[in-house]
Amino acid sequence: MSFKTASLHVLAGHGTSPRPSLGKRILTMLSVRRSRQDLAHLSDAQLCDIGLTRDQVAYEIARPVWDVPTNWRR
Numbered sequence: 001m002s003f004k005t006a007s008l009h010v011l012a013g014h015g016t017s018p019r020p021s022l023g024k025r026i027l028t029m030l031s032v033r034r035s036r037q038d039l040a041h042l043s044d045a046q047l048c049d050i051g052l053t054r055d056q057v058a059y060e061i062a063r064p065v066w067d068v069p070t071n072w073r074r
Helices: 003-011 022-040 044-049 054-062
Strands: none
Touching (some): 022 054, 044 054
16 A cells, blocks of 8 residues: 555544544533533632642643543544
């Protein structure tokens, strides 16, 4: 198999790490959005309990919904 063919297999989702379906990716993005909204509504005391600061939460909320850890993309 040539490099070009191997690259096409990976891009098409047939390589070493296949892409999740469109539906799964949309559900993941909705879940990320919901989680980030939930973080925004926590009090400072609750954030302290989970080891986060208001600045860290603001940074997290500003991230785009597709910007998630690699292990969430499976």
